Amino acid sequence: MLVDMLWPYDCALVAAIVVWHLIRRMSKTSGLSGLPLPPGPNPRFLVGNVFDMPTVKPWLTYREWTNTYGDVVFLDLPAQPTILVGSAKVALELLEKRSEIYSDRRMPVMLDMMSWGFNFAFMGIIHEYQDIQVHEARAFLQRLLTTPEHRREHIRHMIIAMIVRIVYGMKISGLDDEYIRLAHEGVEGLVRAVVPGAYWVEYLPFLRHIPSWVPGTSGRKLAEAYSPIVERMRDIPFENVQAAMVKGEEVHCVTATMIREIQEQSTKLDAQDLQEKTEIAKNVTALAYSAAADTTTCAAEVFMLAMAMYPEVQRKAQAELDKHVGPNRLPELSDLDALVYIRAIALETMRWLPVNPFSVPHTLMAEDEYNGYRVPKGSTILVNAWSILHNEEDYPDPDVFKPERYIKDGKINSNVRDPTTIAFGFGRRICPGRFLSNVSLTIYIASTLHVFNISAGYDKAGNRVKLSMDVHTGLVA
Numbered sequence: 001m002l003v004d005m006l007w008p009y010d011c012a013l014v015a016a017i018v019v020w021h022l023i024r025r026m027s028k029t030s031g032l033s034g035l036p037l038p039p040g041p042n043p044r045f046l047v048g049n050v051f052d053m054p055t056v057k058p059w060l061t062y063r064e065w066t067n068t069y070g071d072v073v074f075l076d077l078p079a080q081p082t083i084l085v086g087s088a089k090v091a092l093e094l095l096e097k098r099s100e101i102y103s104d105r106r107m108p109v110m111l112d113m114m115s116w117g118f119n120f121a122f123m124g125i126i127h128e129y130q131d132i133q134v135h136e137a138r139a140f141l142q143r144l145l146t147t148p149e150h151r152r153e154h155i156r157h158m159i160i161a162m163i164v165r166i167v168y169g170m171k172i173s174g175l176d177d178e179y180i181r182l183a184h185e186g187v188e189g190l191v192r193a194v195v196p197g198a199y200w201v202e203y204l205p206f207l208r209h210i211p212s213w214v215p216g217t218s219g220r221k222l223a224e225a226y227s228p229i230v231e232r233m234r235d236i237p238f239e240n241v242q243a244a245m246v247k248g249e250e251v252h253c254v255t256a257t258m259i260r261e262i263q264e265q266s267t268k269l270d271a272q273d274l275q276e277k278t279e280i281a282k283n284v285t286a287l288a289y290s291a292a293a294d295t296t297t298c299a300a301e302v303f304m305l306a307m308a309m310y311p312e313v314q315r316k317a318q319a320e321l322d323k324h325v326g327p328n329r330l331p332e333l334s335d336l337d338a339l340v341y342i343r344a345i346a347l348e349t350m351r352w353l354p355v356n357p358f359s360v361p362h363t364l365m366a367e368d369e370y371n372g373y374r375v376p377k378g379s380t381i382l383v384n385a386w387s388i389l390h391n392e393e394d395y396p397d398p399d400v401f402k403p404e405r406y407i408k409d410g411k412i413n414s415n416v417r418d419p420t421t422i423a424f425g426f427g428r429r430i431c432p433g434r435f436l437s438n439v440s441l442t443i444y445i446a447s448t449l450h451v452f453n454i455s456a457g458y459d460k461a462g463n464r465v466k467l468s469m470d471v472h473t474g475l476v477a
């Protein structure tokens with residue numbers, strides 16, 4: 001009975017694999033320029049490199065491949081030829097200098113299925129919101145003082161409070177606030193969905209139409225679980241701003257600015273255009289909210305771990321704070337220029353454990369040539385940010401947290417590669433929230449170190465917990 005029900009899916013699967021194999025063979029021999037594809041692990045008959053794709057800490061296998069085959073590696077994946085980039089030189093050459101063709105974004109089928117289809121553009125966030133960052137960093141200090149054992153939740157609370165106030169103008173009430181829960185769950189779905197090679201539906205998109213009870217459709221199950229959460233995460237806060245504006249309340253935030261702009265144009269727009277523009281505004285603001293929450297929270301967590309593991313770094317930072325800020329006040333944004341060691345800690349935090357270890361994939365919009373190799377149109381471009389930020393040449397002893405590597409003669413040394421030029425992505429797709437995030441992170445680091453010592457906690461037997469650096473596998477580590 002079950003076999004009868006499944007056979008159409010089996011046939012479709014086999015047919016898709018055979019067609020893909022034929023296309024793959026043709027595309028290997030009929031390239032316009034006749035150039036070879038870049039080298040890479042040997043593809044297997046019919047399935048290419050599908051079974052070679054690592055799903056746990058993929059950046060380690062990616063590094064092995066770039067060590068073996070060179071800085072540009074070709075991975076033969078169904079419907080998604082993939083170019084793996086292993087050096088800053090190639091990443092900057094392709095994604096920055098040739099940005100006009102290397103900047104498309106393939107919406108992973110998994111994300112689209114989860115309603116993350118709204119994830120596209122974003123507007124710049126403006127300096128006028130910086131006082132919110134300082135205010136929320138200080139509120140965080142108070143919460144941490146009262147319940148240091150809830151450090152994780154306090155960090156998440158601080159970051160989401162900053163973002164939600166900037167984007168939606170709303171103050172969140174506490175750790176069980178609906179925004180915090182939604183952001184956490186929605187972004188959790190995103191992070192789990194975007195591991196290259198983890199879900200077959202990315203290679204065989206028709207699998208999205210196969211019911212989730214069919215074995216092997218784990219992607220669909222995940223999507224079904226997260227889709228309603230992602231929709232609510234997008235709609236609820238936006239609709240709250242709309243409702244407040246209808247009541248005539250004074251709302252100062254990115255969403256209100258966008259709604260006002262749309263209203264100003266409303267006499268020139270028909271109902272459909274108006275609806276479309278409102279949907280875009282909803283998508284754009286939700287994107288800011290979601291792209292910022294987990295990434296900045298992750299960086300803030302990395303800082304805590306690094307401080308607990310490197311007490312001598314803390315002491316040096318605190319000496320700098322004592323000298324420039326003194327004991328009678330908290331650090332202000334205007335202090336940051338003088339706080340060179342603190343800024344170096346922020347840089348090292350972004351390098352030591354990169355938030356997006358394999359960056360965020362781009363898609364190539366036109367066939368290209370690099371170093372005698374053909375790069376097929378539509379290729380996914382995967383940059384191994386983790387290995388670029390852990391290469392011995394730019395960063396000797398890469399696994400050690402060492403802010404000193406960025407400082408020369410009391411200043412930030414511009415000859416050392418700034419990790420934020422890699423960690424926030426490249427070209428036209430570079431993270432538009434990078435300045436906001438840098439300021440949030442630096443003022444949080446300065447404020448925290450000015451009033452707290454950070455160390456590992458104790459286990460149940462009263463022994464200090466032994467700390468080490470480890471990460472989850474996902475878009476956000």
Ligand code: HEM
Binds near residue numbers: 356423424428
């Ligand atoms: C530590 C914090 C952050 C990290 C590590 C980070 C990293 C990234 C990376 C690697 C990308 C992809 C760039 C590329 O494709 O080349 C990206 C895109 C993006 N980020 Fe961030 N980000 C952070 C914080 C933020 C914040 C605070 C915001 C907004 C307020 C934000 C908004 C966005 C948006 C909207 C995109 C999509 C850009 C596009 O596709 O055109 N990010 N980010």
